[in-house]
Structure formats: C-alpha cells, structure tokens
Amino acid sequence: MDAINVDINHLKKGEVSLGTSIMAVTFKDGVILGADSRTTTGTYIANRVTDKLTQIQDKIWCCRSGSAADTQAVADIVKYHLQMYKANNNGKSPSTKIAASIFQELCYNNKDNLSAGIICAGYDEKNGGEVYTIPLGGSLHQHEYAISGSGSVFIYGYCKKNYKPNMTKDETVNFIKTSLSQAIKWDGSSGGVIRMIVLTKSGIERLLFLPDEYVNA
Amino acid sequence: MNHNPFHWGRPSDSTYGPYNQQIAHASNVNPMARQQQQSDFPTMHTQRPMMTGTSVLAIKYQDGIVIAADNMGSYGSLMKLDNVERLLKVGQDTIVGISGDLSDLQAIQRILNDLEIDESYDAGDDEDALAAGLKANHVHEYLTRIMYNRRSKMDPLWNACIVAGFDDEGKSFLKYVDLLGVAFASPTLATGFGAHLAIPLLRQRVDSEADVKKLTKADAIQLIKDCMKVLFYRDARSLDKYSMAVLSESDQKVEFHKDVKVEDMKWAFAKGIKGYGMPQL
Numbered sequence A: 001m002d003a004i005n006v007d008i009n010h011l012k013k014g015e016v017s018l019g020t021s022i023m024a025v026t027f028k029d030g031v032i033l034g035a036d037s038r039t040t041t042g043t044y045i046a047n048r049v050t051d052k053l054t055q056i057q058d059k060i061w062c063c064r065s066g067s068a069a070d071t072q073a074v075a076d077i078v079k080y081h082l083q084m085y086k087a088n089n090n091g092k093s094p095s096t097k098i099a100a101s102i103f104q105e106l107c108y109n110n111k112d113n114l115s116a117g118i119i120c121a122g123y124d125e126k127n128g129g130e131v132y133t134i135p136l137g138g139s140l141h142q143h144e145y146a147i148s149g150s151g152s153v154f155i156y157g158y159c160k161k162n163y164k165p166n167m168t169k170d171e172t173v174n175f176i177k178t179s180l181s182q183a184i185k186w187d188g189s190s191g192g193v194i195r196m197i198v199l200t201k202s203g204i205e206r207l208l209f210l211p212d213e214y215v216n217a
Numbered sequence B: 001m002n003h004n005p006f007h008w009g010r011p012s013d014s015t016y017g018p019y020n021q022q023i024a025h026a027s028n029v030n031p032m033a034r035q036q037q038q039s040d041f042p043t044m045h046t047q048r049p050m051m052t053g054t055s056v057l058a059i060k061y062q063d064g065i066v067i068a069a070d071n072m073g074s075y076g077s078l079m080k081l082d083n084v085e086r087l088l089k090v091g092q093d094t095i096v097g098i099s100g101d102l103s104d105l106q107a108i109q110r111i112l113n114d115l116e117i118d119e120s121y122d123a124g125d126d127e128d129a130l131a132a133g134l135k136a137n138h139v140h141e142y143l144t145r146i147m148y149n150r151r152s153k154m155d156p157l158w159n160a161c162i163v164a165g166f167d168d169e170g171k172s173f174l175k176y177v178d179l180l181g182v183a184f185a186s187p188t189l190a191t192g193f194g195a196h197l198a199i200p201l202l203r204q205r206v207d208s209e210a211d212v213k214k215l216t217k218a219d220a221i222q223l224i225k226d227c228m229k230v231l232f233y234r235d236a237r238s239l240d241k242y243s244m245a246v247l248s249e250s251d252q253k254v255e256f257h258k259d260v261k262v263e264d265m266k267w268a269f270a271k272g273i274k275g276y277g278m279p280q281l
Helices: A068-088 A096-109 A150-162 A169-186 B031-038 B102-120 B127-132 B136-152 B193-205 B217-234 B268-272
Strands: A022-027 A030-035 A039-041 A044-047 A053-057 A060-067 A116-124 A128-134 A141-143 A145-148 A194-200 A203-209 B051-053 B056-061 B064-070 B073-075 B078-081 B087-090 B094-101 B159-166 B172-178 B183-185 B188-190 B241-248 B253-261
Touching (some): A022 A150, A022 A169, A030 A060, A030 A116, A030 A169, A053 A068, A068 A096, A068 A116, A096 A116, A096 A128, A116 A194, A128 A145, A150 A169, A169 B078, B056 B193, B087 B241, B102 B159
Parallel strands (some): A030 A128
Antiparallel strands (some): A030 A194, A116 A128, A194 A203, B056 B188, B073 B078, B087 B094, B159 B172, B172 B183
16 A cells, blocks of 8 residues: 555545646735536536535635635535624624635644645735635645636636736736636637636625636636 | 476465566567567557547438548647647548547548558549548448458557448448448448537437438538537537538549538627526625
C-alpha cells in the first residue's frame, strides 16, 4: 500500500464529482461569484443545471468544486457554525474571514477524507468584497480574484492578463462571463449555464446566462 | 542424473528472489529477434485510446438510412478539437461512422482509401461500373476481418464503427463492428454513450425491421436530431456541432450535411433551481 503516491483526485465508489469551473472576483462595489452548472459521474452528466454557489450567511457565499457530497457536507457545517456565531454575538454578522477560517479548519483537519476545493467570498461594510480560496490540502489564501475547478486550468493566462482591480459591476460580469465561457469550451467536465451572485452594499443579486448568451462572449 | 540446470539445487526463492532468467538465456544473437522467438504471445501493443471521438448514431427509415456523429476530438477531459469529421465516405454510396481512438480512425481511413483505389482500378471513369463496384456490405466485411485479426494479435484498432449504405441489390445496409471484431446488424445502431441514451429513443419509433417502412425521412432526421440533443445534454465529451448523412434507397444517393447545430435546447428552467437542499436565495 503506497501512502505517498496516492491519487487524491480519485473519487470513492459511487461518488459524484463537481468537475467544475468556478471563480470569485472582487470589484469596486463588492464581490461577484461565478460558476458553471455541470455535475458529472465519469462522463455522464448527472445534473446539467447544478447550483454550485451556496449561501453560508446573508452576504457570505461559497463556490464548491470537487466531490459534491463532501462540499455540501462542509458547507452545511460552516453554515451552522456561523448561525451559532450570530446567535451568540447579539446578532452581529460574522466577517468573511471568519467563514473562510472555519472552512479551512474543516478542510485541513479532515484532509485525508475530503475532496473539496472551495472559494469563499463575501461582502461587508468594513472590508468591502473579499475572496478566500481553500484548495485541496486545507490551506487558506486571500486573493483579489480566485479561480478553481478542473476548467480553471485553461483560463489562468486569460484571467491574469485581463483582471483589473476596482472594475465596475458590468466589467466584472463580462470578465467572469468570458472567462467561464472559455473554461466551459475547453473542459469536458464543465458546462451548462453560467450562474453568478453579486454581493454589494445594495444587496444580493442572482444572475443567469444561458449557452446562447455566453458561447460567443 | 538430472541434466536440467534449473532443477539443480539453488537458494530458495523467498530469500533470494526468483532466478534471473536472462542469465540462462544470455546470448549474442540479435536481441530483438530473440525476444520474438521466446515469447508465448504475439507482440502486444494493446494501448489506451488517447484522442477520442464519442457516439455515432444511425437509424433505418422507409427509404434508406440516417447516420450522424459529432465533431469533437477529446483528449481525456480536454475538449481539444471541434472540427473532427468522423463520418467517412467510402466508394460512391457508403458512409462509415467511427468512434473511439482518432489515430486508429485515420488508420482505418487509409486502409479504406486503399481498398477504394484497388476496387475502382478497372472501372476508370465509368460511373456505372464504379457504382456497381464497392458496396457497403463489402466494406463492412473487409473492416470486420481487419478489426478481428488485429484483436487476435492483441493489437486492436480501438474503435467502434457503423457502416451505412446499400448492398449489391440496392437495399439498405446498416451494420456495426468494433475493436473486438464483434459485428451485428439492426435497424437502429449507436456506439459509446449513444448505445445507452439514444438506442432506447430510436427503438421507441423503430422497434423491429417491420417498423422501418413506417418511418418517413423527415421523422427519421428529426429523431436523430433529438437524440444528438439528448447526448449533448448528458454526454460530457460531446459537442453541439455534428455531421449527418442521409442515404436514400430510391436514388442510391448520399446527402451529406456538415456543421449541423443542436437546436431547441431547454435551459431557461435553470433559473428556478437554487441551492441543493434547504431553501436559499
């Protein structure tokens, strides 16, 4: 039994994978999360309209990639912890950093049993939009923007070249739409519709882009 | 006396490991030739498919056959090429649709091209002689022999093929052959994902040979289009652009449609799907 050269990307029997393209981008007024909608079991598309953008708190959301079961379980636990935080702190909302920290604790301490790549992003008045990425090993990294999932490998160059700090909402939506459009084009495990969540001072906005709209972005 | 050196006393395998046979067989004869002679098996290059094509679908209708295959060339999960033509025209009126490894598809292309040249050698420019020459049943039989013999050498062409065309009497011919040399005929055929998702849909309309005469050309084309749509929904290695060939028995002709796009897809309902369990925004 080889404990060093283990295939960590191997799914357990019957497990479903979120072969995915996800990203979160901070901009002038807050942060936008984006994701595709394909869930695969091998090469069969088990769900072509998945919602990979999950609400953890009012204005703290996460993008899920990896095992569908693992990420759902972890997200549910983090949601619980943040509800307890709010209850025990007089209704004070937790910061994005706290949410990301709880994600990190769970992913790091259970690293042998989890296949979860998560991007945690949120907006608060004091810090504006923030993006934290928690890759497979359970480390925590803060970025201005983050990309993840199997499809992200195809857009590292494009995103690096085209990201600008402090973009407007429309510029950011287009940046995410074009980036995910390319990720979906090249990655067989990504596809379907592009979902986005916009988190700003004004509130939470859900956006949806169908294939006809993004295929030539 | 036992003259077999391998049966003379030697240290136990469990302590010193198995005997190194190369010592006993060391010689200065050409090593490559040596290897061929020693082995009980033929030289095996069984392979894994690298660049691949997904499903091919075909159905018989009242006046012929409709066959389709998409234009995707996948490299594992990388959707590398979107301009791969997987329906090959052989002779005057035979279409061979090939799925599986693309390098082997090109090898089959070269083989069938040579066959075409050999068979049309005496016909020259005479259209009638050419038309009477290489037919679909000949192509299929030839291809089957090749596929089976390659598998028997443990060196398969890693493909699943559907041959569509007309036989010597001008009747519709539709038959399958794959990397194992398995060959069979049916009014509805599909390879890869198509075998799981499309065959049930095709068989709903054409369950047996008797139903073939009830299916019109327009309905057959629409049925294949619908199946290609379902495959684009559910096969993670498919493309929404494909080629379709319509073969008609009455005039023994092939209509080749390139760059056909999947249409009428339903995606708008995704708006109503939020979260995965408890209600969320």
